[in-house]
Amino acid sequence: MLTTASYFVFYWVGEFNKAITLFGAVWTLLILFASYRLIKKSKTAPLFPQKIGKRVVLSVIALISFIFIYLNLSSLQSSFYKNRLETQHFIFYSSKNDDSLDKLADLLEQNYGRITDAIQVKLPAKTKVTVFPNPMNFIYSIGQFSNFWSLGVFGEDALYIVSPKYRPSMFQSTVHEFTHVVLSHVDSKRPTWLEEGVANYFGKTDLNALNVLPPLVSAGKIPGFDELDGSAFVYRNGYPYSYTIVEFLAAKYGYEKLNDFIRHPEDWDRIFGVSKAELHDLWVGYLRENYGSKMVRAK
Numbered sequence: 001m002l003t004t005a006s007y008f009v010f011y012w013v014g015e016f017n018k019a020i021t022l023f024g025a026v027w028t029l030l031i032l033f034a035s036y037r038l039i040k041k042s043k044t045a046p047l048f049p050q051k052i053g054k055r056v057v058l059s060v061i062a063l064i065s066f067i068f069i070y071l072n073l074s075s076l077q078s079s080f081y082k083n084r085l086e087t088q089h090f091i092f093y094s095s096k097n098d099d100s101l102d103k104l105a106d107l108l109e110q111n112y113g114r115i116t117d118a119i120q121v122k123l124p125a126k127t128k129v130t131v132f133p134n135p136m137n138f139i140y141s142i143g144q145f146s147n148f149w150s151l152g153v154f155g156e157d158a159l160y161i162v163s164p165k166y167r168p169s170m171f172q173s174t175v176h177e178f179t180h181v182v183l184s185h186v187d188s189k190r191p192t193w194l195e196e197g198v199a200n201y202f203g204k205t206d207l208n209a210l211n212v213l214p215p216l217v218s219a220g221k222i223p224g225f226d227e228l229d230g231s232a233f234v235y236r237n238g239y240p241y242s243y244t245i246v247e248f249l250a251a252k253y254g255y256e257k258l259n260d261f262i263r264h265p266e267d268w269d270r271i272f273g274v275s276k277a278e279l280h281d282l283w284v285g286y287l288r289e290n291y292g293s294k295m296v297r298a299k
């Protein structure tokens, strides 16, 4: 019954994040009611032999339920975006007055032309940026329970982010996420390192590569391209490494070839005139030269 009801709610609201919070709020009340009934009925059951135990259990359930109800309602409230700010290429939505939005809008507009030109994509619509006041509202509203560390999610014409007011690094991270929006209009099957590398390179989020990589490069801990694809990406320092691969490709081969490669990620030989293994060797050489030690780049 609840599942069917949720479909109706989803259909009615038409927006996933609103629907999920609405559904959560209803669901929590039902759980609370059901728990209460269960406990009332179990008067003589051995489950709660003492009266005091029953009261404690009921209080704990009530407390947990109210926390959930609070989270649901505050997320729900944050998904009814009261504030709307429209610029040339973006529309921003936020629930609370957020004075970081003007700066964020300026930053995105400043980078819009550079990134769409570089990746040679014309976006058909304005990008809708939904800004959540804190990570809890974000995670709850987007349903990102599986990756708590992610504070931004993108679609083809949408971005969902935690406010830079809460976390200042979100300013630059949003430019990174916007690069993913642009990339999502390029139809090709890209390995993780290429997708993230391009977002890092054009989004200017190098994730501290100059400090993170030198000890790894000196120790010869340099991953193969295939090791930077899929779920192992994050654990193999994929973010900073992917930045350097794309930086290397852009510096050595230029944007035209980089764009060709983004569109045909299997055509190593045709585009770069070398095999995958040879290109990896060239990149390793670039790494040793530019990220081998902190001294080299400190000139």
Ligand SMILES: [Zn+2]
Pocket (backbone or CB within 6 Å): 176, 177, 180, 196, 199
């Ligand atoms: Zn990314």
